[in-house]
């Protein structure tokens with residue numbers, strides 16, 4: 001396919017879409033699928049056929065519409081209305097346009113798209129969610145898909161692509177926020193012709209599913225981002241390392257790679273240029289530590305996913321000892337829009353040091369849960385109260401947790417913090433990959449800290465002693481707190497071990513494992529204290545009165 | 549241990565063609581040592597779990613030391629060296645599900661599992677009837693707490709609902 005063919009195909013698909021009187025997009029992402037989205041879509045398709053409407057109405061699947069707590073969701077393309085929790089008979093009403101009675105009956109199932117949950121979002125990464133059918137390449141083409149890759153390989157030099165990226169100010173979305181442009185330039189500068197692109201789709205943070213929804217809802221966009229990266233840094237081979245649990249994402253990615261190769265969007269001559277790029281999938285096997293870049297490399301090489309000391313960093317010596325660019329799924333998903341609209345456009349969104357948007361998976365005790373994409377700089381309070389509607393039954397927010405097992409909690413009073421890398425780190429948490437769990441007064445912070453420590457203990461790869469033994473010790477100490485058996489010196493020991501793990505662990509897992517505990521110590525010391533004194537006294541009292 | 553919902557990725561396998569499918573999968577990877585994890589995935593999909601014989605075969609065919617194969621097979625949570633139980637319940641213990649009460653679901657399941665194991669204690673050895681596993685976020689956080697029972701997601705499930713579902717598949721108290 002040449003860039004001209006690409007334009008024609010896109011135009012033809014857009015014309016085909018306009019030929020329909022109505023297009024109904026059924027969310028077929030994981031959340032809605034578990035509430036019967038597949039059945040709903042099948043039923044709706046059958047109804048369209050039964051009423052001989054196939055020429056006028058198109059029913060298609062699409063990526064996550066966001067409000068997962070109200071699935072299955074259906075979006076009506078003609079007016080952008082979104083309907084929730086539809087039964088098949090209610091969905092049938094969507095096929096009766098202009099029928100006032102049907103419209104009235106549907107009104108109760110219509111989501112208010114002016115609600116802050118939707119209104120405060122700015123969608124770049126998720127722009128295609130609700131519009132594009134992840135299983136059809138044409139559908140992606142109609143949404144300007146692969147036009148950024150076409151522009152890169154036919155109009156821009158490698159240097160120009162790198163310059164756009166640097167100008168955009170994009171930073172890695174995998175957690176640490178390393179400037180993406182700088183990383184790409186590091187790899188581009190390396191001598192040699194064998195280089196690799198790796199997409200980190202091992203989304204390990206327990207409580208986050210942004211990457212999953214991008215992979216399931218818009219797989220071609222990730223491939224396009226990887227191919228542009230390959231062009232810019234001079235790599236011809238890419239690997240997508242996907243969590244084994246994400247069966248649907250794997251299936252859709254496999255389909256997308258096949259389609260793209262068949263159409264010459266990937267393969268020996270990308271869009272009829274001299275650039276060659278191939279993508280292979282590697283399926284993870286359930287180890288959190290494999291999200292860490294050096295462990296991920298070891299795993300792609302077929303070994304135990306154990307990290308190694310850095311430097312050398314992967315841009316110098318990565319996969320099979322060759323220069324390797326590793327970026328997160330969401331990072332790659334930002335590439336095509338940056339090349340399409342220019343780095344300056346992207347840099348105009350967000351704050352001084354954090355550009356663009358961030359996708360959060362909001363979960364926990366809030367009224368609404370699901371995916372939101374907000375510009376950097378949005379106050380956390382806006383996300384928690386306005387968008388997610390605060391605590392479901394009118395309770396009070398106690399704290400939020402971001403960054404998963406490497407992050408920390410942020411108390412209610414600090415919710416005016418804007419979303420950006422520096423302010424979250426300053427508050428003792430981190431951006432992480434985007435999990436945002438809201439906790440109410442009923443949640444015990446010590447228990448949450450214990451939960452994350454248990455997670456790190458289970459997931460420690462065992463290679464270095466501070467992490468392997470330290471997480472076990474810290475977990476045991478926290479168990480004592482939860483059981484009300486801890487003494488003063490347990491508290492001191494907990495702090496000491498926290499520092500030790502942070503200073504002496506080999507990789508990020510161990511280095512950041514104490515964060516959840518340290519943030520409880522920082523913001524909720526009274527909860528630890530309470531358990532220390534009163535519970536110990538109560539236990540002693542109980543022991544004394546217990547009949548022998 | 550984490551286990552994905554059945555992917556339907558493997559070609560239909562019957563008892564007799566499994567070995568052939570397995571052989572084909574290895575040859576597709578050109579018997580390359582770095583394809584070890586892919587090969588183990590296929591082996592487990594075809595045979596249910598990784599037996600010592602399978603591991604030895606993989607080591608031989610991929611020209612890897614058996615210690616390396618065992619090392620990888622035991623490193624990853626996904627690979628199981630034990631036969632699968634008749635029914636599998638995976639409780640999500642991701643953060644969202646945890647704060648929404650997943651630990652109580654684990655307790656409910658464990659009670660049933662113990663009851664079943666006790667009832668079967670005098671029968672001859674066979675695969676266990678229920679295996680209770682945990683996953684770290686199955687990506688349905690909006691529907692917490694979630695349990696995957698034999699590949700089917702039960703969203704926003706309570707302990708009582710879960711027990712009713714277990715009754716339906718014959719895992720009774």
Ligand SMILES: Cc1cc2nc3c(=O)[nH]c(=O)nc-3n(C[C@H](O)[C@H](O)[C@H](O)COP(=O)(O)O)c2cc1C
Pocket residue numbers: 171172173174175176177178200201202203204205288289290291292293294326327328329331433507508509
């Ligand atoms: C224990 C640990 C787990 C990690 N898990 C992930 C993950 O699941 N997904 C991810 O993209 N990055 C993860 N990272 C970060 C990666 O090591 C790496 O920094 C990232 O993939 C780089 O991509 P980016 O620059 O686009 O953020 C993890 C790091 C550590 C230390």
Ligand code: FES
Pocket residue numbers: 206207208640641642643644645646684685686687688689690692693694
């Ligand atoms: S925490 Fe259970 S599905 Fe994410």
